[in-house]
Amino acid sequence: MTHRPVLLDEVVVAMAPRDGEVHVDGTYGGGGYARALLAAADCKVLGIDRDPDAIERARVAAGAEAQLVPLHGAFGDMRSLVEGAGFERVDAITLDLGVSSFQLDEAERGFSFMRDGPLDMRMGLAGPSAADVVNQMDERDLATIFFRLGEEKQSRRIARAIVKRRLKAPFTTTLDLADLIEDVLGGRRGAKTHPATRSFQAIRMFVNDELGELARALEASEHLLDEGGRLVIVTFHSLEDRMVKLFMRERAGLMGGGSRHMPKKDEGPAPSFALASKKATEPSEAELAVNPRARSSRLRVAVRTSAAPMGGVVSTGVELPDLGSLEAAS
Ligand SMILES: C[S@@+](CC[C@H](N)C(=O)[O-])C[C@H]1O[C@@H](n2cnc3c(N)ncnc32)[C@H](O)[C@@H]1O
Structure with missing residues (x-):
């Protein structure tokens, strides 16, 4: 695909x-956004991706398009990547979160429960893998990951079954794990999605610290965007959409709270962003008909004001076990 x-x-x-x-x-992924931006104006596009395969695609494309600058790294480190490429400020930033079809289609990357491959899921190919998570994390932590990141109601049962099974043999492949989850959840019973969908998503998000990455990128955007600069984010998960929404509303000074009956206190710093629209944009029926991956997508846009960055750490809103406590065995 x-x-x-x-x-x-x-x-x-x-x-x-x-x-x-x-x-x-x-x-950057497959370069779809980058290509469209370059076709729309004579602008420069700094294409970041943590996946070496995606950056290789960007390097090939940059051979024929001098305005494309591939930058290998995580978007959470966007500030140092962009500054390292010689730019202090930029005019627009976009993120299209999650995995690409290239990653899903490549069995070797271990993202898909439909294709047998090593249980990996690391976008950047470094650090603990999905196999390290399922073979090393204790039962409670596993259940927390499935519940918080996958919204999996059967999180405890799945975690218990994983721990029991790995005593006999560690998990090494995607299908091995997918089959166990299918057994625990009692098969597909005509469901539209595979029973392992939520658990695989949770492990992928955990292994790649996807919420932490988003928090760091949001923080960076406030420093990098010039006045009038656009922040344009497409999410596929309710936790991510919530983070983006709260960040944009807070930086736009719309989180006020307090009581209208109380005297006004300190007004606080000037908003560093203005919302382009209060509501998220969802895909059209026409897009949904041809692109099933668009199903849960939400687009939010905010525009940088001239005010100084409000600063402060952006919360992921979710407490998770420590990925750094795992040993990268593979
Ligand atoms: C959904 S695809 C993007 C597709 C792209 N918009 C296109 O039109 O082809 C997501 C890409 O983001 C990359 N990615 C995900 N998290 C990242 C992060 N924290 N830092 C850098 N790249 C990341 C993935 O490796 C993947 O290639």
Whole structure:
């Protein structure tokens, strides 16, 4: 399957590229967004991806397109990546979160429960893998990951079964784990999605610290975007959409709270962003008909004001076990 970029037209409209501008595509993937931005204006696109395969694609594309600058690394480190490439400020930043079809289709990467491959799931190919998580984490921590990141109601049962099974033999392949989860949840029973969908998503998000990465990218965007700069984010998970929504609302000064009957206290710092729209944009029926991956996507857009960065750490809103406590065995 080729990678069909989600909400592409909407993203290009929100990024509003103009000649001479510098745009950051923090999730280069198959280059769908980057190509569309470069076609829309004579702008520069800094294409970041932590996946070496994606960056190799970007390098090939950059051979024919001098305005594309591939940058290998995590978008949570966007500030140092962009500054390292010689840019202090940029005009627009986009993120299209999650995995690409390239990653899902490549059995060797271990993202898919439909294809047998090593239980890996590391986008950047470094650090603890999915196998390290399922073979080393204690039962409670495993259940927490499945419940919080996968919204899996049977999280405890799955965690218990994993721990029991790994005493006999560690998990090494995607199908090995997918089959066990299917056994625990009692088969597919005509369900639309595979029973392992939620657990695989949870492990992938944990292994790649996806919420932490998003928090760091949001923080960085406030420093990198010039006045009038656009922040354009496509999410696929309710926790991510919530983080983006809260960040944008807070930085737009819309989280006020307090009582209207109380005297006004300190007004606080000036908003560093303005919301482009209060509601998230969802994919059209036409897009859903041709691109099932768009199903849970949400686009949110905010525009940088001239105010100083409000600063402060962005919370993921979720407490998770420590990934760093695992030993990378593979
Ligand atoms: C959904 S795809 C992006 C597709 C892209 N918009 C396109 O049109 O082809 C997501 C990409 O983001 C990358 N990615 C995910 N998290 C990342 C992170 N924290 N830092 C850098 N790249 C990341 C993945 O490796 C993947 O290639």
